[in-house]
Amino acid sequence: MTLSDVLSALPVKPVKESLGERCASYLRDHGVPPHLIAMFDECAYGGPIRIGPLWLSPLADLELENSEEENRPCIEHGFLIVGSGLNGDPVAVELGTGGMAFLSHDLLWEREYEDFEECVVRTPLGLDDFWVQAEGNADFPADSYDARSFWSGA
Numbered sequence: 001m002t003l004s005d006v007l008s009a010l011p012v013k014p015v016k017e018s019l020g021e022r023c024a025s026y027l028r029d030h031g032v033p034p035h036l037i038a039m040f041d042e043c044a045y046g047g048p049i050r051i052g053p054l055w056l057s058p059l060a061d062l063e064l065e066n067s068e069e070e071n072r073p074c075i076e077h078g079f080l081i082v083g084s085g086l087n088g089d090p091v092a093v094e095l096g097t098g099g100m101a102f103l104s105h106d107l108l109w110e111r112e113y114e115d116f117e118e119c120v121v122r123t124p125l126g127l128d129d130f131w132v133q134a135e136g137n138a139d140f141p142a143d144s145y146d147a148r149s150f151w152s153g154a
Contacts, residue, residue, distance in 0.1 A: 001128070001132045002039075002128045002132070003039065003043050003056075003127060003128050003131045003132070004039070004042055004043055005132075006051060006131050006132055006135050007043055007045070007049065007056075009135075010049065010051075013045055013049050014045040014046040014047035014048075014049065014058070015045065015046040015047075016044070016045055016046075017044045017045055017046045017058075017059075017060040018041055018044055018060065019037070019040055019041045019044055019059065019060050019062075020060055022063060023040075023059075023060055023061065023062055023063045024037055024041070026062070026063035026066075026067075027040070027062065027063070027080075030066075030075055030080070030095070031078075031095055032080060032095060033095075033098075036093070036098075036127070039127075040059045040062065040082075041059075043056075043059055044058070044059040044060040045058065045059070045060075046058060046060070048083075051083075051131055051134050051135050052133075052134035052135045052136070052137070052140050053085065053086055053134065053140055053141070053142035054083050054084065054085055054086070054091055054131075054134050054140075054142065055083050055084045055085075056082065056083045056131065057081065057082055057083050057084070059082070062080065062081070062082065065081050066080060066081050070108065070109040071090065071108070073108065073116055073119075074090060074092055074103060074108070077116045078094055078095045078096050079092035079093070079094055079095070079101060079103065079120070080092055080093050080095055081103075082127075085102060085141070085142050085143035085144070085146075086142040086143060087105070087142070087143045088105045089102050089103060089104060089105045089143040089144045090102070090103040090105060090108070091103075091130075093127050094122070098126050098127065099122055099123065099124070099125065099126060100122075100123045100125050100126065100127060100130040101120050101121060101122045101123060102120075102121045102123070102141065102143060102144035102147040103119050103120060103121070103144060104118075104119045104120075104121070104144040104145075105144075107119045119144075121144045121147045121148045121151070122151075123147060123151055124151060
């Protein structure tokens with residue numbers, strides 16, 4: 001099962017969109033692999049989408065979200081924000097590994113870290129499995145704090 005399958009099964013979602021050249025160019029310029037760009041294009045809708053306890057960002061606007069001043073350190077450290085938790089913690093794909101992570105918005109936005117890694121809570125899941133489990137697991141973490149205890153040692 002994939003993110004596309006999860007989205008297809010949702011009864012209500014925004015209007016379907018495509019990434020557009022501005023977003024695709026931003027993604028290419030930041031090292032996003034072509035297969036992820038194609039998947040983001042396939043799964044792009046005109047608004048955020050609730051999946052379990054999380055929100056999938058409007059994928060056609062990834063360059064806007066990732067360019068915001070408070071979020072810029074994420075892409076600079078190889079994390080592309082693709083969603084958020086219930087408290088606003090960014091959810092990101094680590095471009096070097098394809099793994100998903102929660103990022104502590106408290107540390108990130110207030111620059112309350114000495115090392116960016118302090119903000120990161122990695123999961124053992126790739127992008128598709130992450131969203132499939134978010135939709136299907138009632139105990140799926142809703143933020144970085146929950147994720148840290150849910151995947152202690154991950």
